Amino acid sequence: MEPTLQNLTLGTSHAWYRALYTEHRGAFVQWAARQYGVREEEARDAFQEAVIVLYRKAQGDDLASLNCSLRTYLFAVGRNQLLSRMRVLRKQEDLHEEFHGIPDEALATNGMERQEKEATAELVRQRLAELKPDDRRVLELYYLEGKDMDAVAEALGLKNRNVAKKKKHFALQRLIALVRSAKMLLL
Amino acid sequence: MKEEEPDPRLERVVRFVEDEMDTAERVDFEKEMADDPSLRSDVDAARRAIEGLRTLGEERLRQELKNADAEVAGAPGASRTRWWWAAAAVLLLGGLAWWLVPTRDTPQALADEFRWSEPGLPVLMGTSPRAMDAIMNAYKQEDFGTANSLLAAALERDPRNDTLQYFRGVLQDRVNGCASAEAWYAQVHTTSVFASKAGYGLALCALKQGDLSLAREQLRRVVAMGDPQVSPQARALLLRLDKI
Numbered sequence: 001m002e003p004t005l006q007n008l009t010l011g012t013s014h015a016w017y018r019a020l021y022t023e024h025r026g027a028f029v030q031w032a033a034r035q036y037g038v039r040e041e042e043a044r045d046a047f048q049e050a051v052i053v054l055y056r057k058a059q060g061d062d063l064a065s066l067n068c069s070l071r072t073y074l075f076a077v078g079r080n081q082l083l084s085r086m087r088v089l090r091k092q093e094d095l096h097e098e099f100h101g102i103p104d105e106a107l108a109t110n111g112m113e114r115q116e117k118e119a120t121a122e123l124v125r126q127r128l129a130e131l132k133p134d135d136r137r138v139l140e141l142y143y144l145e146g147k148d149m150d151a152v153a154e155a156l157g158l159k160n161r162n163v164a165k166k167k168k169h170f171a172l173q174r175l176i177a178l179v180r181s182a183k184m185l186l187l
Numbered sequence: 188m189k190e191e192e193p194d195p196r197l198e199r200v201v202r203f204v205e206d207e208m209d210t211a212e213r214v215d216f217e218k219e220m221a222d223d224p225s226l227r228s229d230v231d232a233a234r235r236a237i238e239g240l241r242t243l244g245e246e247r248l249r250q251e252l253k254n255a256d257a258e259v260a261g262a263p264g265a266s267r268t269r270w271w272w273a274a275a276a277v278l279l280l281g282g283l284a285w286w287l288v289p290t291r292d293t294p295q296a297l298a299d300e301f302r303w304s305e306p307g308l309p310v311l312m313g314t315s316p317r318a319m320d321a322i323m324n325a326y327k328q329e330d331f332g333t334a335n336s337l338l339a340a341a342l343e344r345d346p347r348n349d350t351l352q353y354f355r356g357v358l359q360d361r362v363n364g365c366a367s368a369e370a371w372y373a374q375v376h377t378t379s380v381f382a383s384k385a386g387y388g389l390a391l392c393a394l395k396q397g398d399l400s401l402a403r404e405q406l407r408r409v410v411a412m413g414d415p416q417v418s419p420q421a422r423a424l425l426l427r428l429d430k431i
Contacts (some may be wrong), residue, residue, distance in 0.1 A: 001275075015251075048249060048252045052248060052249055055245060055248055118242070121246070125243060128380070129380060133376060143241060144247050145238035165403055176229070176232050176233045178234055179239075
């Protein structure tokens with residue numbers, strides 16, 4: 001079944017998101033240039049973030065209640081991305097003129113959240129490297145490459161999706177045990 | 188935790204955070220969690236692990252989208268601006284100059300110029316010291332003797348560990364050169380997260396030995412892996428090799 005906004009799931013592959021991006025990117029870039037006079041590169045960045053937002057929402061099952069097409073959703077999120085960036089730029093200019101050297105609190109908060117997220121990702125990246133190759137591979141296929149359980153089973157030569165799911169569970173337990181024992185301390 | 192002995196407590200934690208419990212089981216689990224700080228701590232660790240995995244998934248997808256842009260930029264007929272013909276003319280002239288201007292590139296010089304400097308893994312401090320942390324500490328302080336002996340000991344205990352194999356290759360490369368490093372790089376399996384960097388190391392070794400054909404073959408593999416750190420470097424090196 002062709003994915004729609006309402007039935008996107010965790011198992012929708014990266015290849016599908018990439019195809020979705022390339023299908024609508026050109027139209028978004030033209031639309032953004034007409035509406036906001038932004039450069040192609042800026043519009044592409046905003047549209048990439050829109051696809052990432054869609055991907056993130058699909059992991060959390062947050063899309064089922066939305067009643068619009070994928071294209072409409074992506075354009076709306078991409079537009080918000082562009083407007084946020086334009087607002088941030090304006091705010092930075094204003095701050096520069098009026099409050100020399102005082103950081104924008106909202107931006108600092110976002111920065112801290114991003115840093116925490118990056119630190120967690122780095123912790124997990126390092127712990128992943130400590131897992132056995134089989135454990136690491138099953139987690140990579142499922143979480144990092146967005147494969148569904150059938151595709152994971154096929155890639156690992158397992159009997160079926162249930163076996164793959166069990167293997168993923170065990171691998172995740174081992175990763176959690178490693179994460180649990182670690183506290184991050186930047187060298 | 189051994190593979191054959193899954194932890195039943197963590198098994199429940201995983202089912203909770205992955206939203207695989209029915210309502211009754213979930214309510215029971217939440218009650219239990221309210222009275223048990225260590226269970227809450229396990230749930231927190233599980234959420235962090237999954238959040239980290241998903242962030243890594245986002246990073247990978249973001250890179251794939253950027254690669255899609257790079258492919259379009261490189262495809263013929265991609266540009267639709269009114270400057271198309273002017274750009275084409277500039278490219279043509281640039282291309283002619285590229286082929287006509289003599290180059291002083293040698294395989295050895297290219298291998299030096301495109302050398303990849305492995306920064307090492309982040310060092311994390313846990314409740315008990317970890318072998319990899321000690322190795323990385325020594326590596327980052329350029330105490331290669333200590334790093335090498337720690338790696339050798341760790342590899343004796345776990346000879347199939349690809350992280351250890353790769354870093355043994357990196358260390359051998361820095362201390363003794365390619366002759367000692369190649370065998371370690373070659374052991375890193377193609378499914379390893381270090382496969383692209385090990386492949387890049389092998390390509391540079393081939394280049395230093397003047398085997399351009401092998402170097403190109405290795406570099407093409409590295410480009411295909413789409414590693415954000417070494418694949419763009421491999422692509423650029425391939426272009427330079429075409430001039431030799």
